[in-house]
Amino acid sequence: MxxxxxxxxxxxxxxxxxxxxxxxxxxxxxxxxxxxxxxxxxxxxxxxxxxxxxxxxxxxxxxxxxxxxxxxxxxxxxxxxxxxxxxxxxxxxxxxxxxxxxxxxxxxxxxxxxxxxxxxxxxxxxxxxxxxxxxxxxxxxxxxxxxxxxxxxxxxxxxxxxxxxxxxxxDILPTGYQACLNARIGPGSTVAIFGAGPVGMMAAACARWLGAQRLFMIDEDPRRLAHARETCGATTLDFASVDDPADLIIGETDGRGVDASIDAVGFEAKGSAIESALTRLRLQGSSGAVLRQAIAATRRGGVVSVPGVYAGFIHAFLFGDAFEKGLTLVGGQTHxxxxxxxxxxxxxxxxxxxxxxxxxxxxxxxxxxx
CATH class of the missing domain: 3.90.180.10 (Medium-chain alcohol dehydrogenases, catalytic domain)
Structure with a gap:
């Protein structure tokens, strides 16, 4: 075959x-x-x-x-x-x-x-x-x-x-749905989804299905952002031109942040030859840029849901911020x-x-x- x-x-x-x-x-x-x-x-x-x-x-x-x-x-x-x-x-x-x-x-x-x-x-x-x-x-x-x-x-x-x-x-539809369940999304929720790729778009569709009222989507691909606006009515932010999306999201949510953020990116697929060599030693890592933004964009007592795949280390993981805000962090493979x-x-x-x-x-x- x-x-x-x-x-x-x-x-x-x-x-x-x-x-x-x-x-x-x-x-x-x-x-x-x-x-x-x-x-x-x-x-x-x-x-x-x-x-x-x-x-x-x-x-x-x-x-x-x-x-x-x-x-x-x-x-x-x-x-x-x-x-x-x-x-x-x-x-x-x-x-x-x-x-x-x-x-x-x-x-x-x-x-x-x-x-x-x-x-x-x-x-x-x-x-x-x-x-x-x-x-x-x-x-x-x-x-x-x-x-x-x-x-x-x-x-x-x-x-x-x-x-x-x-x-x-x-895979991707249950993954997006589980991300929403982990994020405790329900009628009236405000949600930020980082990554408008397939899993992010499935999470957006499920968030709307579950009753989310306000939806922000962050990506750097114009086609994906346009798709998010057209199919989910999302407010879109271009990560390539907006230095701090979380700051804008906070400003749009009465200075509090969203009820939940979803990291639908995970660790970067792009990698140098050096990073590939480190992977063979099981020392693979991620910049952590998206996860830091998700933590920053989420209100106190909110949830950061992580369907994006991570492996190994995350650089500059702001656990102190997550602790101080009383955030719930949930991730893992999809059931x-x-x-x-x-x-x-x-x-x-x-x-x-x-x-x-x-x-x-x-x-x-x-x-x-x-």
Whole structure:
């Protein structure tokens, strides 16, 4: 089959590789009909994530048609159309039974976190996202093996829903939604979202759906800012021309700041050769510029919600400011499986419209260019 494979920093290729096959009784084999390139794939592409090996298949946002199921699969059958969450969870460990599925302690045979593999258990395994997260082949491919099929894939029974309407249930829509839940957004909330990329825009759509009254979005890409204004009615700030967005936001909120800020950027995907070398030593870091702005823009007693991926150190992290303001800081990987059903219902009813985000459509053969 054809698949997008990793071969080093800034070197990914569409190649012919062996087709996958079932390895466990609760595996299924999926024929991929749609997949997406995640912003966090750029961390891999630019050499900012350790644990990658030459030939690894990328991709953790995908959906398709079930081609084959193992004898232990009870929830799905051949021919079903499903969306697959980016994490792989067992469903019955300590964390899964508490609906903290991204913290599954059985699906990943890696050890520890990005920074310290001795001190803590790994979280859930992920598709196409390094051997720190299990080394599972990803979905930027014609076929993919999906483990733990009784827990992860969500069946899409409504044939009127197009792939582009439901594909983002695999990652970025639940990630944006969880960011809003963590931020305690409800009717009348004021919210600042840093980063108008895919996760930021999903967070904005969910914030409006949950009743947010005032929405600020900060980015430096004019197209994204225009999209935020047109689709979410956001007040936009250009980080390239505004030195201190937080100061402007405070001025627009009676001198207090917003109820919640969402950091939908995380650590920078751009990285020099030196930073890539530090990554191999697990000394990767972030400038912390966005997180400092989020802390500054949030009122006393508010929440800073962090769906953006971080790894390692943050430079000049103003924890003193967060402490003095009594802020709640919440982050972590998304518990996708727990959130998919309610979001699917919202899409089907028209409450959430997310396919306007799609800007480019490419065949798999052009994945490297994408």
């Amino acid at each position: 054809k698949a997008l494979t990793y071969h080093g920093r800034r070197d990914v290729r569409v190649e012919s590789v062996p087709e996958p096959h079932l390895l466990a009784e609760d595996d299924l084999l999926l024929r991929v009909t749609a997949t997406a390139i995640c912003g966090s794939d750029l961390h891999i592409y630019r050499g900012r994530l350790p644990g990658m090996r030459s030939g690894d298949i990328l991709g953790h946002e995908f959906m398709g048609i079930v081609e084959e199921v193992g004898p232990g699969v009870t929830r799905l059958e051949r021919g079903d159309r499903v969306v697959v969450p980016f994490t792989i969870s067992c469903g019955d460990c300590f964390f899964c039974t508490r609906r903290l599925l991204a913290a599954c302690e059985r699906s990943n045979d890696g050890r520890g976190t990005l920074m310290n593999r001795k001190r803590t258990r790994s979280g859930a395994a992920m598709f196409g996202y390094s051997h720190l997260y299990g080394g599972h082949a990803g979905g930027q491919a014609e076929y993919v093996r999906v483990p733990r099929a009784n827990v992860g894939p969500l069946r899409i029974a409504d044939s009127t829903l197009r792939d582009e309407q439901v594909l983002f249930l695999s 996708v499986q727990a959130l998919m059903p309610v979001l699917l219902e919202a899409i089907a009813s028209g409450g959430l419209v997310v396919d306007t985000l799609v800007s480019h459509r490419l065949p798999l053969s052009e994945a490297a260019a994408g």
